[in-house]
Structure formats: C-alpha cells, structure tokens
Amino acid sequence: MTGQIRTRTLLLLVLFAQSAAAEQVLYRARDLEVSAPDRLDCSRPIPLVARGPRSLFEESNLALLETVKTAVASALGRQCPRASEVILTSGRTRKLVSLSAVVAAASIPTPPTPAPEPPPRQAPPVEPSSRPMMTPAREQDPELAGTWIGVYQVYPSFVQLTLKIAADQTGAEIRVEGLEGKNAAHMGVAPATVRYEPDSRTLEIHATQDAYRRSPLMGLAFHAVYDAERGAFAGYRLNASNDASPYFVLVRQGQEGRALKRLYDMPNGAAPMRPGFPLGGSSPSADTLRTWASQIYNEYPTIDPYRTESGGLYSMARNLFRDEYFTSHFGKPFDQLSTADLGRIARRLDEFPAPRANFPEDKANAAGRSVSRGFLVLTGTYAAPDITLSVIALRSIAAWMNQTMRRLPALAPAADSFVRLSVLEAEERSVLSGLWPSERAAFLKLIGEQRARLADPVLSAMVNRLISSAVQFEDVPSLRNAASALQQPRAVSAPRAAAPPVPMRRGMPAAPVRRAESAGDGIGSLASMASDSLRQQLRASIETKSAALVDAEAKKDAASIAEFPAGTAGLEAGARWFAAADRKFSAYRSVPAVSALFEQFARVRGQQFGQAAGEWKARIAVLQSADEIKAVLARYTGVSSDSSNPAAQPLYAAAREREQELGRAAAERARAAAAEVARREQEAREKAEKAWRRRMPSGTEKIRIGLMDMNPKPGSKPLQQAVAAVFTVLTSKDTMGSAFIVTKDGLAITNNHVVEGASALQALFPSGQRFAARVWRTDPQNDFALIQIDCPKDCHTSYLTGDPLPAPGTDIYAIGTPRELQYVNTITKGIVSGLRRSGGKIDIQSDVAINSGNSGGPMIEAETGRVIGVVTKKRTDSEGIGFAGSILDAMRTLGIILE
Numbered sequence: 001m002t003g004q005i006r007t008r009t010l011l012l013l014v015l016f017a018q019s020a021a022a023e024q025v026l027y028r029a030r031d032l033e034v035s036a037p038d039r040l041d042c043s044r045p046i047p048l049v050a051r052g053p054r055s056l057f058e059e060s061n062l063a064l065l066e067t068v069k070t071a072v073a074s075a076l077g078r079q080c081p082r083a084s085e086v087i088l089t090s091g092r093t094r095k096l097v098s099l100s101a102v103v104a105a106a107s108i109p110t111p112p113t114p115a116p117e118p119p120p121r122q123a124p125p126v127e128p129s130s131r132p133m134m135t136p137a138r139e140q141d142p143e144l145a146g147t148w149i150g151v152y153q154v155y156p157s158f159v160q161l162t163l164k165i166a167a168d169q170t171g172a173e174i175r176v177e178g179l180e181g182k183n184a185a186h187m188g189v190a191p192a193t194v195r196y197e198p199d200s201r202t203l204e205i206h207a208t209q210d211a212y213r214r215s216p217l218m219g220l221a222f223h224a225v226y227d228a229e230r231g232a233f234a235g236y237r238l239n240a241s242n243d244a245s246p247y248f249v250l251v252r253q254g255q256e257g258r259a260l261k262r263l264y265d266m267p268n269g270a271a272p273m274r275p276g277f278p279l280g281g282s283s284p285s286a287d288t289l290r291t292w293a294s295q296i297y298n299e300y301p302t303i304d305p306y307r308t309e310s311g312g313l314y315s316m317a318r319n320l321f322r323d324e325y326f327t328s329h330f331g332k333p334f335d336q337l338s339t340a341d342l343g344r345i346a347r348r349l350d351e352f353p354a355p356r357a358n359f360p361e362d363k364a365n366a367a368g369r370s371v372s373r374g375f376l377v378l379t380g381t382y383a384a385p386d387i388t389l390s391v392i393a394l395r396s397i398a399a400w401m402n403q404t405m406r407r408l409p410a411l412a413p414a415a416d417s418f419v420r421l422s423v424l425e426a427e428e429r430s431v432l433s434g435l436w437p438s439e440r441a442a443f444l445k446l447i448g449e450q451r452a453r454l455a456d457p458v459l460s461a462m463v464n465r466l467i468s469s470a471v472q473f474e475d476v477p478s479l480r481n482a483a484s485a486l487q488q489p490r491a492v493s494a495p496r497a498a499a500p501p502v503p504m505r506r507g508m509p510a511a512p513v514r515r516a517e518s519a520g521d522g523i524g525s526l527a528s529m530a531s532d533s534l535r536q537q538l539r540a541s542i543e544t545k546s547a548a549l550v551d552a553e554a555k556k557d558a559a560s561i562a563e564f565p566a567g568t569a570g571l572e573a574g575a576r577w578f579a580a581a582d583r584k585f586s587a588y589r590s591v592p593a594v595s596a597l598f599e600q601f602a603r604v605r606g607q608q609f610g611q612a613a614g615e616w617k618a619r620i621a622v623l624q625s626a627d628e629i630k631a632v633l634a635r636y637t638g639v640s641s642d643s644s645n646p647a648a649q650p651l652y653a654a655a656r657e658r659e660q661e662l663g664r665a666a667a668e669r670a671r672a673a674a675a676e677v678a679r680r681e682q683e684a685r686e687k688a689e690k691a692w693r694r695r696m697p698s699g700t701e702k703i704r705i706g707l708m709d710m711n712p713k714p715g716s717k718p719l720q721q722a723v724a725a726v727f728t729v730l731t732s733k734d735t736m737g738s739a740f741i742v743t744k745d746g747l748a749i750t751n752n753h754v755v756e757g758a759s760a761l762q763a764l765f766p767s768g769q770r771f772a773a774r775v776w777r778t779d780p781q782n783d784f785a786l787i788q789i790d791c792p793k794d795c796h797t798s799y800l801t802g803d804p805l806p807a808p809g810t811d812i813y814a815i816g817t818p819r820e821l822q823y824v825n826t827i828t829k830g831i832v833s834g835l836r837r838s839g840g841k842i843d844i845q846s847d848v849a850i851n852s853g854n855s856g857g858p859m860i861e862a863e864t865g866r867v868i869g870v871v872t873k874k875r876t877d878s879e880g881i882g883f884a885g886s887i888l889d890a891m892r893t894l895g896i897i898l899e
Contacts, residue, residue, distance in 0.1 A: 040080055142226060144196060149256055150222075151263045152237050152248035153386050158263055161222075163205065163250065165194055174207045176217055190217040200423045201226040201400070202431055203233050203250075222248060223430045227396035232259045234396035235431060245386045246434070247393035259392055263385065283344040284330060286352065292329040293367035295320060299436045305366035306355065313370040319436050320371060321387050322394045335388040342384055346375035394434060401432060401443055408450050413457035418526075421447050421454075455529035462523060463538045467545045473553035473584075479546045480587070485524035486539040547591060554593040557581055561604055567615045568636055570608045574601070575638030582640075605639060609647035612636075617654045629659050692788060693745040696776055697895070703747070703786075705800065706899040711744035713796045718865020719813060719827070724796040726825050726857060727765050727789070728817040729773065731758035738816035738857030739763070739787065740867065742896070744794040749870055749890055750856030752778045752785040763789040766824050779893040782841055782885060783872055785856075786894045798858055799866045802898050805844065805886060806861055806868060808832050814848040814871055814884070816857030823853075829862070833881070842886040843872070850874040850882035859884040 025035045036048055145168075150161035162175040174192035195204045207220035224235025233250040251259050296317050297303070305313060319325060321334045330337075330345075337345075349372035355362035374387045404424060411417040425447050432440050463482060470479055527535055560577065564570040578601065585594045616636070623629050633655060642648050697703055713724040725741040729750055737754030741747070748763075755761060761773035776786040789795070806812070810832045817824045830848030837843075844859060850871055859869040869884030891898070 046080065142231065144194065147253040148233075148250050149253050149260065150233075150248050150250035151260050151389065153245040153389055158385065158389075161248065161250070162253075163192065163194070172205075174205065174217065174220065176207075176220065188217045190220075197423060197427075199420045200404075200427050201228075202427050203235075222250070224248070224250060225397055225400040225427075225431050227399065229399070230258050230396070231255065232396065234259075234393040236393075236433070238430075245389055247390045249389065249392050249396075263389060263392075283348040286348065288329050289345075289348060289352075289368050290361065290364035292320060292325065293317075293371065294364040295325060295436075296367045297363050299438055305363060305370065313367070314374065317367065317371050318387075318390050318394060318434055321374065321391050322398060323391070324398070326391075333391060335391045337384075342375045346372055349375065390434075397431060398435065398439075401435065401439065405443060405446050408446055409453075411450060411454060413454050413461075415458055415462070417454050418451065418458070421451055451529050455526050456531055456534050459523065459526040459530045460534060460538065462526065463542065466523075467541060470545055470549065473549050476546050476549050476588075479542050479549075482523045483539050483542045483546070485522070486527045486535045486542070488524065488527060550585075550588050550591050551593040554585070554591070554597045557584075558597050558600055561601055564604065564608065567612045568619060571612050571616075571636040574605055574608055575636060577601070578639045602641060602645075605642070606645055606647040609642075609645060609651060613650060616651045620651075620654050620658045623658060624662065626659050626662060629655050629662075692774075692790060694743075694747070694788065696788075700895065703894070703896050704899050705743055705747075705896060709743040709745070710797045710800075711794045712799060718799070719860070719862070721796070722798055722813070722858060722860045722865050722867070723815055723825055723827065725798040726815045727763045728821065728824055728853075729754055729787075729856060730762040730764055730770075731755065732760040733758050736817065736821070736853055737855045738853065738871070740798045740815070740858040741789070741795045742797055742800055744791070744797055746789040746791040746795055747776070748773075748787050748789060749858075749887075749894070750785050750787060751870065751872060752780050752783045754856045755785050755787060756780070761787065764821070764824070777894050779890075782889060782893050784870060784885060784890045784894055786896070798860075799864070800887070800891070800898060801866045802888070803866065805835060805842065805888070806832055808834050811862035812846055812848065812868065813860050813862055814846070814850060814854060814857060814882075815860070816854035816871060818849075818851035818853045820853075830880075836883070841889045844869040844884045844886060846882055846884065847880040848882060 024038050036046055040046055144165050146165060148163040148165070150163065151158050152161065153159065157178060160177055162177075163172060164175075165172045172192040172194045173189060175189045177188075190207045192208060193204075193206045195206075196202075197204075203222075203224045203226065205220075205222040205224075207217045221238040222235060223238055224233035226233055231252060232255075235248065236246045237248050238246075249259050249263075256264065296305075296313070299319075300316055303313070303316070323333050326334050349368045352365040352368050355366045375384065408421075408424075411420065425444065428440055428443055428447075432443060463486075466478065466482055469475070557577075564573050564577070581597070581601070585591075585597070588594045589598075619632065620629065623632065633652075637643070637648065637652075643652070712721045716724070722740075727739060727741070727748070729737045729739050731737075731754070735754075735758075737750055739748040739750035739754070742749055755775050756778070761775070763771045763773045765771075771790045771792070773787050773789045776788055778785045808831070812830055812832055814828050814830070815825060818826055828849040830846045833845040833847055835842055836845055846859065848859070850873075854871045855873070857871045858867045859871055860866060861868050867887050869887055870890050871882070871884045874882040890896075
C-alpha cells in the first residue's frame with residue numbers, strides 16, 4: 001500500500017515526466033510514484049519516470065536514497081537481470097548511470113536483532129517479532145488488498161467497520177454498520193483513502209464524503225499499528241466523540257476469531273457471555289486495588305482527582321487494564337474476567353471510603369472510584385465491552401512500541417535512518433497517545449539517543465561527500481554554508497513537559513500530527529546532534545578545501561590582469577574586471593590570496609592611469625555635456641579606489657575642468673534663451689493688446705461712449721435689439737452669470753460678484769460661439785463690473801441713455817441665463833415695483849422672475865428697449881421681489897460718460 005516519504009534530495013529520478021506509453025509502477029509512496037515503460041527493452045538503457053510534489057526534488061534532499069533505490073533496483077533486477085544502464089532524468093537533464101551502481105547504492109545491510117531488554121517491573125515479557133526492522137518493505141508489510149473487518153464502540157453498542165481495498169491498492173471503500181444491524185444511525189458506505197507507512201508499519205484510514213453516500217460517515221479517521229503476531233491492526237479512531245471509544249481493531253476477513261470474537265459475543269454493550277476464570281473465589285484486597293490504581297498518580301503527578309472530571313481521569317487510566325499492569329494484580333487479563341469477577345471487583349471498589357484529604361491513600365481511593373465504572377457489566381458510560389476493546393488495542397500498541405524500541409539500536413548509519421526516526425517520532429503523537437507518559441518519554445528518549453548515535457557517522461559521510469564533490473570555485477558557497485551550520489552550538493535535549501490534564505471528554509485529546517520533519521534533512525540539523533570534536537574536525541576540513549578553491553581562483557584571476565590592453569581600453573577592461581572580482585570575492589577579502597590579488601590590481605591600476613592620460617584628456621575635451629562626462633567616468637573609473645588613486649587625479653581634474661567649461665557655456669546659452677523668451681512674451685502682450693481694439697484705461701480715466709460706439713441690431717424691435725446684446729459669462733470657478741454689450745468693440749457691463757476671483761473668463765453667445773473676455777474695472781461696493789470681450793467684428797449693443805428711471809408700474813423685461821446653459825438668454829416680464837434708495841444709490845425693485853445665472857444681465861424698459869438697470873439679486877425667502885442696480889449708478893461708478 002502507499003506510504004509517505006518526505007525527503008530533501010531525490011537522486012537520479014525524473015521531475016513530472018509524462019509518458020504516452022503504458023507504464024508499470026516500480027515504487028509507490030504516498031507522495032511519490034516511480035514507473036518505467038510497461039515493456040522493457042533490456043538491451044537498451046531503461047528510462048525511469050517519477051511523479052510527485054516539487055518538495056521531493058530539491059537538490060538538498062537526501063532521504064529517498066536507500067528506500068527508493070532498493071525498490072527500483074529490485075524491480076528492474078527481476079525483469080532485466082542483464083541490464084547495464086538506466087536513463088534517469090531530472091528536469092531537462094538526462095543522465096546515463098550504471099544499473100549496478102544503482103543497486104550497490106541501494107544496498108542496505110540487515111543488522112542482527114539484539115537481545116530483548118528486561119521487561120518492566122511486574123510486567124510479563126513481550127515476545128518481539130521475528131522479523132527484523134530493516135528487512136525490505138515487501139517482506140514485512142501485510143498484503144492489504146482484500147477485505148478487512150474492524151470493530152469500535154459507539155455507546156452503548158459496538159459498530160462493525162468493513163474495509164475493502166482494491167487489488168492495485170489505489171482505492172478503498174469503507175462500510176460502517178451496527179454489529180447486529182440495528183444501529184441504523186451509524187450505517188453507511190463511503191469511499192476511503194488508505195495510507196500505509198512501511199517504515200513504521202502504521203496505517204491510516206480516512207473516509208471521504210460522496211454526494212451519493214450516507215453523511216454520517218463524514219470525518220471517520222483511524223490510525224493504527226500492525227501486530228505481526230496476530231496479523232491485525234490496532235489503534236485509535238481519531239477525534240472520537242464523547243460517546244465513542246477511541247480504540248478499534250482491524251483484522252483480515254475470516255480471521256475475526258483471532259482478535260474480535262469476544263467483542264462479537266457482547267451484544268449491545270453486554271458483558272462477555274463466555275465464562276471466565278475465577279479469581280480464587282474472593283474479591284481482590286483493598287491494598288491490591290489501591291496499588292493498582294495508584295499507577296495513575298505515578299504517571300500524572302500534577303493531576304488533582306477531585307478537580308478532574310471522571311471521564312478525563314478514566315481516559316488517562318486505560319493502561320491500568322493492560323496486561324502488564326492488570327494481570328500482575330488480578331492474575332489474568334481483563335478480557336478473560338467473568339461477569340462474577342467483574343462484579344466482585346466493582347463491589348470492592350465501591351467499598352473504598354470517600355476521600356478525606358490529599359493523602360496518597362485517598363488519592364488511590366479517588367482513582368479506584370473513578371475507574372470502578374469500567375467493571376460495570378450493563379450500565380455506566382465505561383462498560384466492560386469498552387474496556388475489553390481497549391485491552392486488545394493497547395496490547396498491540398504496547399507490543400509495537402517495545403519491539404520498535406528493541407530494533408532502534410540496529411539502525412544503520414545512513415541518511416534514511418533519520419527519516420525512519422522522524423516517522424516513529426511522529427507516530428508517538430498519534431499511535432502512542434494512549435500509553436503512559438513515562439512510556440512515551442522513554443520512547444522519545446531512545447529516539448533522541450539513536451539520533452545522537454547516528455549523527456556523527458552520517459554527518460561525517462555527508463560532509464566528506466560534499467568536500468569530494470567540490471571541485472570548482474562555484475562550490476565554495478555551499479562549503480561555507482556547511483561550515484556555518486557546523487559552527488552552531490550543539491542542541492541540548494530539554495525535558496518534555498508533563499502531560500496536560502485530559503480534557504473533559506472521551507477520545508483523543510488532540511488530532512495527531514502526521515509526520516515530523518526529518519532530522520537528517522541537512523548538515524545543520526545533523527550538526528546540532530553531532531559531537532563538538534567531530535564538528536570542529538569537519539569544519540576544519542571544509543575550510544581547508546574552501547581555501548584551496550579560493551586560492552586557485554585567485555591565481556587564475558591574477559593571470560588575467562596581465563592581459564589588460566593599453567590606454568582607455570585598459571581602464572575600461574580593468575573596471576569590468578574589478579566589478580566581477582569584487583562580486584566574486586566579496587566574502588573572501590580576508591583570504592591572503594585574495595588580498596594579494598587586489599593589491600596586484602591596485603598597482604596595475606596606477607600604471608593604467610599614467611599610460612592613458614593623453615588619450616583620456618583628448619577624449620574628455622570633445623565631450624559636449626555633463627552627462628557624457630559622467631558616462632565616461634563610470635565607464636573607465638568603475639573601481640572604488642580610483643577616486644583616491646594619485647595617478648588618477650590629473651584625469652579627474654581634466655574631467656572637472658571640462659565640466660565647468662561646459663557649465664559656463666550652458667549658463668550663457670540659458671541667459672540668451674531667457675532674454676529671447678522675455679522678448680517674445682512682450683511682443684505677444686503687445687499683439688494681444690492691439691487685438692482687443694480698445695486700449696484699457698488706466699486709473700480714473702473716463703470711458704467715453706458716443707453714437708459711433710453703438711451698434712443696435714438693424715431692423716429689429718427694441719426687445720430683439722436688447723436680446724442681441726446679452727451673453728453668458730463663463731468663469732474659471734465653474735460658475736456663470738450674464739452681461740450685456742454697450743460698445744461695438746466689446747465693452748460689457750455685469751455684476752462684480754460674477755467675475756470676482758476668476759482667473760479666466762469666456763463670453764458664450766446663443767449661437768454657441770465663445771470669445772475670450774477680460775475685466776476692465778470693478779465696483780465691489782455697488783456690485784458692478786466692466787469687462788471686454790474679443791469681438792472678431794462689431795458686436796450688437798444695448799441701448800444706453802441718460803434719461804431718468806421709469807416710475808413704479810412701468811412694464812419691464814429681465815434678460816439672462818438662469819441656472820443652466822440650456823436656458824440661455826431667457827426673457828422674463830414684470831413691472832417696476834419701486835425705487836429703493838440706499839447709501840446714495842438706487843435699487844430698482846421688480847417682480848420679474850430672477851434666478852441664479854441672471855446676475856449681471858440687463859433690466860430694460862418694455863416700451864423703449866433702453867437699459868434701466870443691472871440685475872443683482874432676489875429675496876430667497878419671498879416670491880416676486882428682485883432687485884437691479886440702477887444703470888445710472890453703474891455708469892457713474894464705472895467711469896462711463898455718454899457723449
């Protein structure tokens with residue numbers, strides 16, 4: 001079955017190569033598959049294909065060396081025993097290698113199994129498996145294809161799990177149902193994934209969800225170890241709910257009697273039906289029970305039984321029912337007790353006095369009372385069938401751990417051994433979660449000891465390979481990185497923290513971690529475990545090899561200095577040489593050979609400047625800009641020490657002198673250009689002034705308007721003549737108003753607030769034509785302004801007169817552009833409502849409709865068409881009250897005289 005192998009280096013394999021022809025799988029792991037063509041031509045080199053995540057193909061990886069090569073070489077050896085070469089690909093690189101070299105590199109000696117260690121106190125010896133840990137995976141792995149039967153408990157009954165694994169081990173189907181077909185709430189079928197770890201002989205089962213299957217199977221996950229003696233898997237249901245036992249057992253179909261018969265004899269949570277063996281006809285003594293239960297406090301010294309929920313306390317105490325602890329106190333395993341035996345133990349536990357204080361005896365009493373429900377036959381959350389299932393599973397898990405611990409000292413000093421240790425360390429977080437903390441600590445301690453044992457030889461071999469493969473200067477960075485890694489302090493194993501209190505729920509305290517990172521992933525991790533003397537020795541070897549490669553490269557570069565050409569070409573070649581050498585040797589300046597190299601270059605550099613002085617000055621003299629000078633300096637003086645080189649100072653001085661000369665010439669040209677710009681601007685102003693057709697008056701100069709200045713629209717009635725002289729004022733403030741023309745060359749009157757603060761004005765006529773406008777005079781106090789527009793020809797004018805203002809009741813019109821441009825030159829009619837005098841000026845009150853945008857437009861007398869006022873404002877809180885400034889006041893304050 002597939003398994004997971006997480007590594008750092010993949011040697012001689014292909015990255016994501018695709019083949020159109022049929023393929024045969026030579027090796028399959030959880031994340032990696034190695035295949036070859038289905039039909040092999042053994043007379044030719046054989047192409048191999050590997051597929052997997054990119055992390056498996058990093059160059060720093062070493063972990064697949066033995067495992068993958070063993071499987072590949074074995075498969076090829078059977079099919080092509082005389083094959084001599086294999087094509088192996090990595091990315092776009094193709095390489096021919098000897099098949100015998102692959103087989104030799106993959107050979108792993110099988111160490112002898114050491115003698116068993118003495119068993120724990122009061123525990124019977126556990127027979128180790130006859131199969132050594134390091135035998136090839138195909139000999140020690142179970143044949144998974146087929147049907148497996150499992151059992152676990154969901155209170156109050158057991159549930160049967162049927163697992164069908166496809167023959168090619170690429171898919172599986174899981175079915176869960178009540179043991180007697182009654183527990184319909186937990187029945188269902190779903191696809192499943194099955195992952196088997198050959199190194200640790202652990203199995204993971206995950207039920208996947210399918211739109212066509214029953215939803216209660218979502219989240220089912222199992223993690224187990226293989227019991228080779230019984231041919232069964234035993235372990236946990238991960239993330240078990242509050243009413244489910246976390247333990248389960250999985251055996252081959254047809255062999256249920258080896259591990260599951262007693263569970264099948266317990267319908268709906270009842271006690272075993274087969275009679276057990278008596279305990280001697282009497283209940284166990286109180287001392288026996290107290291000694292047995294006190295094991296909880298030996299393992300969890302910080303647990304306070306009076307403040308820990310009984311379910312959590314029981315989860316910590318499952319090991320009390322394991323053979324090693326239970327049989328030594330009660331004479332037989334728990335799963336062999338009869339109903340009467342269970343009853344006697346339960347009654348004895350109930351006779352314990354209630355705890356009175358935190359003394360050891362009372363602690364044992366509390367523990368005994370907490371686990372007493374495990375002896376109840378038909379009632380209680382933790383009934384006898386649940387304990388029986390726990391015993392079966394824990395027996396296999398403990399045996400697996402003991403066997404593994406016995407085999408660990410036999411691990412060969414190879415990089416793959418660290419992968420195996422990391423796999424086992426990861427299993428401690430899942431498979432061993434139900435064992436005593438002391439057992440788990442001993443397991444981890446042994447793994448740490450084996451890492452320390454293997455670190456020195458593996459690190460030494462790894463560094464020696466690195467040194468022997470370093471043959472050129474480009475290999476020095478990797479050597480220096482290795483030396484830095486070897487310099488780090490040796491790691492000190494910190495004691496593991498005490499196990500935290502078990503949560504107030506049943507099942508696993510937390511989800512397991514699938515796999516720890518390999519400790520052999522690189523020199524740095526190995527160095528943290530290796531001895532100080534070895535690290536110093538290896539570091540000295542690396543530094544010696546690095547120094548030799550740096551010296552050789554420095555000598556090669558020293559020879560290239562003599563090949564510099566003469567003149568400025570030599571300066572340019574020297575600058576390029578220095579830039580490349582500075583990058584190359586930046587980290588090696590303290591090496592004597594490198595220091596001597598740059599000293600030699602400095603001497604040659606001074607000679608170059610002396611030889612190139614004449615050519616340099618001639619080249620500088622023809623440059624025409626400061627940028628060109630900077631470019632030449634950058635081209636020929638790219639060495640950091642050039643600016644302080646005495647031989648280079650005359651050349652720098654020539655460059656500065658030429659730059660100053662060019663600067664003076666540029667300044668003179670700038671002054672001439674500025675004068676030319678000023679002259680052209682003055683001409684433009686004079687030309688623009690002439691284009692307005694009337695000179696702008698200065699100071700208090702009067703503006704005289706005669707009959708020759710007027711141009712009413714011919715053949716029109718008075719109202720049409722007045723409309724023809726009105727236009728819309730557009731300002732740079734995105735505002736608008738109205739105005740009316742009083743002279744044919746473009747003088748117009750409007751309100752001061754229309755043009756105030758505007759940097760630019762435009763006159764918009766109803767025809768859509770636009771002309772520039774400028775302000776002549778303003779009267780902010782009375783809100784009048786005189787502007788001029790650039791009339792291309794004579795404009796039509798309004799009718800100005802010096803006659804008195806009309807009396808109240810006179811019909812009048814107001815002309816302007818209210819609110820929006822689409823209402824340009826709107827005419828509204830009304831009457832003069834009154835003449836209001838204020839501060840020496842007259843405001844004409846009327847009832848004509850006035851809105852925003854009318855400001856500055858004319859108010860005219862209906863009968864004669866003469867302008868009588870400039871529309872100014874309206875009362876916003878009332879209707880029919882608007883005002884216009886008197887035209888007589890406007891002409892007076894703006895300095896207009898009618899002649």
